[in-house]
Amino acid sequence: MYVLGIETSCDETAVAIYHADKGLISHTLHSQVQTHNEYGGVVPELASRDHVRKLIPLVKQALRDSELTAPNINGIAYTAGPGLMGALLVGAATARSLAWAWQVPAVAVHHMEGHLLAPMLEDNPPHFPFVALLISGGHTLLIEVTGIGQYRLLGESLDDAAGEAFDKTAKLLGLDYPGGPALSKLATRGKARFHFPRPMTDRPGLDFSFSGLKTFTLNTFQNSDQTEQDKADIAFAFQQAMAETLAFKCKRALQQTGLKTLIVAGGVSANHEIRRQLQQICEKEGAGIYFPRPEFCTDNGAMIAYAGCQRLQAGQSQGLDIFARPRWPMNELLGLNQDS
Missing domain, CATH: 3.30.420.40 (ATPase, nucleotide binding domain)
Structure with missing residues (x-):
């Protein structure tokens, strides 16, 4: 067919x-x-x-x-x-x-x-059941997947999606559209100078909220000298907070479901720091992780x-x-x- x-x-x-x-x-x-x-x-x-x-x-x-x-x-x-x-x-x-x-x-x-289902296009596709983290400009979802069409929502963003938060933060820093890749590139020149909150990791559940992180970023930027190094350091701190928050929630989802496979897909899944931290979490949990190829x-x-x-x-x-x-x-x- x-x-x-x-x-x-x-x-x-x-x-x-x-x-x-x-x-x-x-x-x-x-x-x-x-x-x-x-x-x-x-x-x-x-x-x-x-x-x-x-x-x-x-x-x-x-x-x-x-x-x-x-x-x-x-x-x-x-x-x-x-x-x-x-x-x-x-x-x-x-x-x-x-x-x-x-x-x-x-x-x-x-x-x-x-x-x-994009990871199914790869030569070594995952097998059901698994936990899926879908992160894009409009959605941040954690889903338990037992088959095609058999989905149980575990958690979702209560406000801005991960990709939306990336794009809005990039715009705040004066970066070109699309903001996510530009912010990630800028973060490579940043230093661990600021510490941003990891939203909703101090309470039970698997939902996300990134509007507060976006506001914290805005306040930090306005209180800085707004130099190019300030922007890079803020981009670094924002990306670290986002990656650690997503990794924390995925770890909790794997533990709560007892599943040993994590699928990560959507536009934001191409982010190298997010991939690195999710891979670390899965290694510690003894779980397999699958990403679609960047394209x-x-x-x-x-x-x-x-x-x-x-x-x-x-x-x-x-x-x-x-x-x-x-x-x-x-x-x-x-x-x-x-x-x-």
Whole structure:
């Protein structure tokens, strides 16, 4: 089964083709970073327009790269949410239209489920059950996973997601968009001069809160001389606090569930310091840890094609309606043994 995957949830247009037996066949992506850079963040209307311009050319490119044609495609998967409504509608409408024209089934994929399953694209994929830490610009989630569609929420961010906190802190320090990678680069020049709080590690539970950390960073910056070294030291302290907080919560999640495998995915999972600290925690706990390769940490079509392939093989698909949900709790997803 060849599945075409389409991802248009935010500011990256991505298309991939996945085969049930052969694995990933091709993937291509167009980033809108330059489009949104001058605004310091994603402008939804501009994102939607860019998806309209780029999506069909990327579909054609993915087919060319795979040396396939439309009759070879057996199903289409598309990101239906969560995300920006206009951006989601571009992908959903295109996918549903192609499925109708090619007379193949289409299936709506949850964006965060795509991230959760991204490590399955690797040569040495993890096995169920496991704990998943999903960290992106819009979400910070800890989930107990026993199978595809079988998810139990353990904890989530009560305010800013990890990626959002990175981006806002970067903007505070005068760094360019996207802020997360820029802040991490700046932190490499920083020294251990400030100590920032590790939010919600002094109380039970697995929820996160990063708004206080962001405010602490703001106050520290305003009370400094705001030199380049001050900025680097603040970036270092912020990143350390974020990494240690995530590692602490993951350790607690592994201990509470008794599981010995941790999956880490989403755009923020590419951060080297976060990876280092999570690896240390897993070593101490005797647990295995899995990350997707860097190109599959950020939004991509490969993860959508893979997730869609699993659901299409299980007999799940959408009707002729164009399905898009900007807000979509993961606990509403069906398992593979349930009817759509």
